[in-house]
Amino acid sequence: xxxxxxxxxxxxxxxxxxxxxxxxxxxxxxxxxxxxxxxxxxxxxxxxxxxxxxxxxxxxxxxxxxxxxxxxxxxxxxxxxxxxxxxxxxxxxxxxxxxxxxxxxxxxxxxxxxxxxxxxxxxxxxxxxxxxxxxxxxxxxxxxxxxxxxxxxxxxxxxxxxxxxxxxxxxxxxxxxxxxxxxxxxxxxxxxxxxxxxxxxxxxxxxxxxxxxxxxxxxxxxxxxxxxxxxxxxxxxxxxxxxxxxxxxxxxxxxxxxxxxxxxxxxxxxxxxxxxxxxxxxxxxxxxxxxxxx
Numbered sequence: 599x600x601x602x603x604x605x606x607x608x609x610x611x612x613x614x615x616x617x618x619x620x621x622x623x624x625x626x627x628x629x630x631x632x633x634x635x636x637x638x639x640x641x642x643x644x645x646x647x648x649x650x651x652x653x654x655x656x657x658x659x660x661x662x663x664x665x666x667x668x669x670x671x672x673x674x675x676x677x678x679x680x681x682x683x684x685x686x687x688x689x690x691x692x693x694x695x696x697x698x699x700x701x702x703x704x705x706x707x708x709x710x711x712x713x714x715x716x717x718x719x720x721x722x723x724x725x726x727x728x729x730x731x732x733x734x735x736x737x738x739x740x741x742x743x744x745x746x747x748x749x750x751x752x753x754x755x756x757x758x759x760x761x762x763x764x765x766x767x768x769x770x771x772x773x774x775x776x777x778x779x780x781x782x783x784x785x786x787x788x789x790x791x792x793x794x795x796x797x798x799x800x801x802x803x804x805x806x807x808x809x810x811x812x813x814x815x816x817x818x819x820x821x822x823x824x825x826x827x828x829x830x831x832x833x834x835x836x837x838x839x840x841x842x843x844x845x846x847x848x849x850x851x852x853x854x855x856x857x858x859x860x861x862x863x864x865x866x867x868x869x870x871x872x873x874x875x876x877x878x879x880x881x882x883x884x885x886x887x888x889x890x891x892x
Contacts, residue, residue, distance in 0.1 A: 604645055604799060605645060605646070605647055606645060606646050606647070606666050606667065606794075606800055606803045606804065606807075607647045607649070607664075607665045607666045607667075608646060608647070608648050608649070608665065608666065608667055608668055608669075609648075609649050609650075609651050609655075609656040609659055609660065609665040609667070609668030609669070609670070610623075610639070610648055610649070610650055610651070610668065610669055611650075611651070611652070611653035611656060611668075611669060611670055611786070612637070612650045612651060612652055612653075613652060613653065614692040615653060615669075615691070615692055615786065616632075616650065617692075618690055618691070618692055619669060619786075620632070620639075622688070622690060622811060622814055622815065623641075623811070625814035625817070625888045625889065626807075626810035626811050626813065626814040626888075626889065627810060627888070627889075628641055628642065628643060628646075628810075629641065629642045630648065632650065636650075637649055637650045637651065638650075645803060649665065651668075653670045653671055653674055654670075654674050654677070654678075654724075656668040656669070656670035656674070656789075657670050657674050657675040657678045657680035657682060657789065658678045658680055660680065660682050660789055660790065660791050661678070661680040661681050661682055661791065662791075663791050663793055663794075665791070666790060666791055666794035666800055666804075667685070667788065667789060667790040667791070667794055667800075667804055668788075668789060669688065669786050669787070669788055669789075670786065670787065670789065671698065671784045671785070671786055671787070672687075672782075672784045672785060672786075672787050673698070673700060673725065673728065673763070673782055673784035675787065675789065676728065676782075677725050677727050677728050678727075679727075680789075681792065682789040682790060682791060682792070683789065683790045683791075683792060683795040684787050684788070684789055685787075685788045685789065685790050685795070685804055685805070685808055686787070686788045686808045686811075686812060687785050687786075687787055688785065688786045688787065688788055688811060688812070688815060689785050689815060690785070690786065690815060690818075691765055691785070691786075692765065695818070695819075696765060696766075697783040697784055697785050698763050698764065698765050698783070698784050698785075699763065699764055699765070699780050699781075699782070699783050699784070700725060700728060700761055700762070700763055700780070700781040700782045700783075700784070701761065701762065701763075701764055701767075701770075701777045701778075701779065701780050701781065702721075702732075702759060702760075702761050702777070702778040702779040702780075702781060703750075703753070703759060703760050703761070703762055703770055703775045703776065703777055703778065704753065704754075704758070704759045704760075704775065704776055704778055705753055705754050705774060705775060705776065706774045706775065706776045708753075708754065708758075708759075708776065710758070710759060710778060711778065712778065712779070713732070713733070713736045713738055713778070713779055714736065714738060716733075716738055716740045716758065716759055717738050717739060717740065718739065718740060719740050719741070719757075719758035719759060720740065720741045720743065720756075720757040720758050720759075721740055721741070721742050721743070721757060721758065721759045721760065721761060722742075722743050722744075722745040722749055722752045722753075722756065722757040722759075722760045722761075723742065723743075723744070723745055723749065723760060723761035723762065724744065724745055724746075724747075724749065724762075724763075725761060726742050726743075726744050728761070728781060728782065729742050729761045729781070730742050732761075732781050743757070745760070749762045750762060750769065750770065750773050750775065751773075753775070759778070760775075761781060763784075764777075788804070788808050788811070790804055809891065810889060810891075812891075813889035813890055813891040814888060814889050816889070816890040816891070816892070817887040817888055817889050817890040819863060819864050819865070820861050820862065820863055820864060820887055820890060821861070821862065821863075821864045821867060821884050821885060821886060821887060822859065822860070822861055822884070822885045822886075822887055823839075823859070823860055823861070823862055823867065823882070823883070823884050823885075824857065824858065824859040824860075824881075824882075824883050824885075825857070825858055825859075825874060825879040825880065825881055825882040825883070826850060826852075826855055826856070826857055826858075826879065826880045826881045827855065827856055827857075827858050827877070827878065827879050827880075828854060828855060828878045829854045829855060829856055830854070831877045831878045831879075832847070832856055832858070834877050835858060835874060835877050835879060836858070838870055838873050838874065838877070839858075839860055839862065839870065839874075840862055840863070840866060840870075841860040841861065841862055843860075843861070845858050845859060845860035846858070846859045846860065858879075861887065861890060867884055871884075
């Protein structure tokens with residue numbers, strides 16, 4: 599990797615978070631191309647170098663200074679004990695906007711009802727450090743083994759319980775597994791190495807990038823709405839719009855009419871457009887948003 603002052607080296611997560619992360623960057627205005635079988639994507643910003651890496655590794659590489667910054671889950675930062683600066687929480691995940699959860703799981707018919715029932719038992723997980731700290735906190739001694747994958751299939755034949763990551767819990771239910779406890783909730787975080795965070799150019803570059811990423815996240819479930827409204831109905835129209843901020847009101851060339859423009863949640867548009875129409879609004883236009891920056 600080059601280490602020129604005016605280059606920001608960023609690690610992006612591969613695997614399940616790769617698609618949502620690349621889409622987030624696209625909405626923020628960055629066009630990223632991932633060549634086949636390559637971990638070095640290209641981006642239309644000459645001041646950025648990208649690397650695709652496992653989320654489990656990014657915190658460690660940022661900590662060691664091989665990367666200036668990166669996006670990875672809070673869970674893996676804590677699991678690796680990475681010494682990094684958190685620039686921002688980025689609240690997205692692979693399927694929803696909900697956090698991912700590390701959960702203690704057993705078969706539906708297991709006698710285990712709490713962590714205390716795991717004394718002397720065997721647990722499989724990818725996050726050995728997290729689980730060991732959880733057991734220590736609860737005063738439980740159990741054998742914790744590292745799982746290389748397919749963790750859900752290991753109970754009950756190979757282990758008594760697992761600690762695995764889930765977003766909706768649907769896969770666990772499909773495999774007839776039951777959640778006993780939640781160890782941690784985690785969102786992706788944009789992190790920086792201490793040296794990169796202390797560098798004025800890199801700090802400024804990261805903060806401008808994060809501003810756009812957060813703006814793209816804010817716009818995910820919102821749309822713009824604009825319309826022409828009879829001036830006599832303006833207050834009634836404003837009253838039925840649950841706007842993000844006060845709507846923008848502009849005069850029109852046509853006397854006694856004004857233009858109204860606002861940002862609202864996409865889910866309510868279908869409810870209010872008929873009402874707006876009944877109040878005399880015309881030329882109602884709904885349009886998608888890429889970024890909303892407060």
